Amino acid sequence: MGRESPRTPGLLAAREGILVQEYLVRRILFALLVMWAVATLVFLMMRAIPGDPVRALVGFEGDPAVVEQVRRNLGLDRPLPVQYVRWLAALARGDLGNSIWNRQPVRTLLLEALPRTLSLAMFSFLIAVSLALPAGIVSAVRRYSLADHALTVAAFLGLAMPDFWVGIVLIIVFSVFFQVLPAFGYEPVSRGLWAWLSHLILPAVATGTSFAAILARMTRSALLEVLREDYVRTARAKGLEERAVILQHALRNALIPVITVMGIALALLLAGAVIAENVFAIRGVGRLLIEAILNRDYPIVQGTILVIAAIFVCMNLVVDLLYAVINPRIRYV
């Protein structure tokens, strides 16, 4: 993805802009290809696993004639290639189809779920990063100190405690005992900033802590590695303040692997924090997907995975572009 080249200011800057544009176009075309492959794979896999969506829908109510009628109405009696082509054609028009289970347009369901997932993901991410970076830096700079040991224990606790358990404990402490935060649910920002925030704090902490633990450990080890480098010694030797050495020289380079992990973490969060969504009764993308898989609701599974794939592809792209911002020596070809 990246190649290091000697830094040459001036004329090359224009050439640089064109390079980035070309790079972007190529990446986007490639992304579309990836998404088509994912879509096709999901389409086929959903039909390969046992379990009939129409039977699941009709449940214990209808006789075989009704089942066949419902199947016809949904177009699921058609041969697989016909279903596939129809679905792709609709997709090209931006139509994700309708849920088999609740008959709602998949688009509507996703549009309802996405704001919840986005809010929760951003907030969890914020909590994770704001806990992890300071903790990782302190741990690395004051290696083997009391603070480092304490933070290490905290990080392992954060990793070891399952999210659903943390969630349930948070609810019992803050909702049942102190009664300061709601136990469940989601309110959009339009109902007030506090209403929105208060519903997000507990689920975001529950999901954020485990990511914080991972990120803190990553930051610590990356920073430790960088601190051994020659240029850090040089920076110290030329009399820079320790603060400047760490924040301006060491951290910047240490952040490259950390950002990679952050990107993955954020993408995972955006794909839906299923456990927190379940414990806190927030109907986000994760729950939508899991429920659809259990019900064999093909259109929802296909649509949701497509959106998640798009999110992953975008996150990858953003991370790759961020490398250059953090480390200007990285170039795109």
Add this chain to the structure above:
Amino acid sequence: MVRERDQFVEDLRWAADFDPEDPKLGLQWTDLSSDRISRRHFLRLAIATGALHYLMPLLRPTPAYAQAGTPGGELKAAWGVREFTNLDPAFINQVVQFQITSNVLGGLTHIDAGLVPRPDLAESWEVSGDGLTWTFRLRRGVKWHNGDSFTADDVIYTFNRTLDPKVGSLHRSILAPFEKAERLDPFTVRFVLKEPRASMLVKITERSSGRALTIVNRRALEQMGREYTRRPVGTGPFRITEHRLGERIVLEKFPDYYISDRPRLDRVTIFNIEEPATLASALQSGQVDFLTGNVAIPETIFDRVKAMRDVVISEADDPGFQAIFFNLRKDKQQKIGKASLPTDDLRVRLAMARGMDRDDLIRRALFGRAIPAFGPIPRAQKLYFRDLAASSPQRFDPDQARRMLAEAGYGRGFTIKMVVAPITRRRGEIIADIYKRTLGITVELEVVDFPVQVQRFDQGQFELLQIGSGGDPDPDDSIDDWFWSGAKFNTFGYSNSQVDALNAAQRETVDQAKRVRWVQAAVDLIARDAPCVFLFHGTDSVAFRRNVRGFVHIPSLRDLDTVTVR
């Protein structure tokens, strides 16, 4: 107290065209046990059982929570289900869905807490002597939530819609015995049947579980399209003003509801909370005042909820049954790759029925919240239910079970597979443990997702399969749907011509006493043939804070029109 007495007086007035000076509404116990009972007696019986339900509170002190409070205000409630998938009656396939629509939509009749049909959108009805012609006189002045007036056209439209293949209603087959529906005048509808249906008022015209004839609004359906599945327009006490799928439903008081002092609440907000621990915390923290699970309160939080101060639990018998089904099909070789199973032998099946320690199962799998089952008829179907714990061919008797198993040549047990869904896995493990200990039979669990389980059941691809029935107010739900040769859920290959004959007779009679006898005779035969091991009838439960008053617990329903909060 006063309300109940008023209701009883109203019942008497309603019964007045029968025999007003006759004490006890003209009913004697001999009427119930004799061979001949007239339709008059049948109807009186129906009234009497309904009336008795209202008499009970006069004899017993009314619990505080059942007394009425002041009207107005908002009830916040939590349902332990992931979403109310589809609220268009044509597509409702779960009890929780019609728990909501029972508050929003209307039917010709509606069951009360004793499962007795009462007038809803029909004010009164008549049935011809042969049971083939039903004439319903509709309530006048009823308004739809969208301002339309309710008339016979709405009933006819609903009837035709259910039958229209293009709609794909899941309940089309319920109308199979119907020949036609006619509008006699704007407020009179007549149904002509090809064969009589004893379950007409309890099962077919019922507003909640009926569904085939839960009345829908044509204009709203045409205008709203798919949105109707989220926010159906009805004639009920509440209208849905907001429905965020899988998150919440907001019900608001419908000011033009045909009962002028109902609903008593201004607004109800219902949240979907699937995780039981969160459900309990929502009640405990005061975020909600009313809690129910997927029908009952989840077993895992029952004790926690019960221990909460200021919380009351209301329990009712759940109208349904759970059982382990045997595969009796002739084409087993094709279906499961085995030509025969040990359970093809009646002695083995009866041994498994008698070796099932239901009390142990109920204690361990359901924390005691159920009663043992020895047949499909639940205790909630009061008229038809008998306590068979001591007399049933399936009664618990481990010594005899072991003897029967030895006689059949399986004294040292055998191994067999049982299909369960993730949600019934724990129950399956306990069943396996009981069989291992009492009979030495090894039950291997096959845990599959629910749709797969339904498919396996549907296609007869199982050795044993644990499943059951719910929301069964009428014997047809318990027997006609399951146990005659052509029953829609009889995929397990059970056939007994005597059961078929008894079922056909009970299904079509208008003679209540005969129906009771035939249903009970069929139950005895089914228990003896053991196409399944009957396990238990569940308990339907709801929890609410003491400030929630006036809740009338109709088994498996959550009607909120009488509720108040202080």
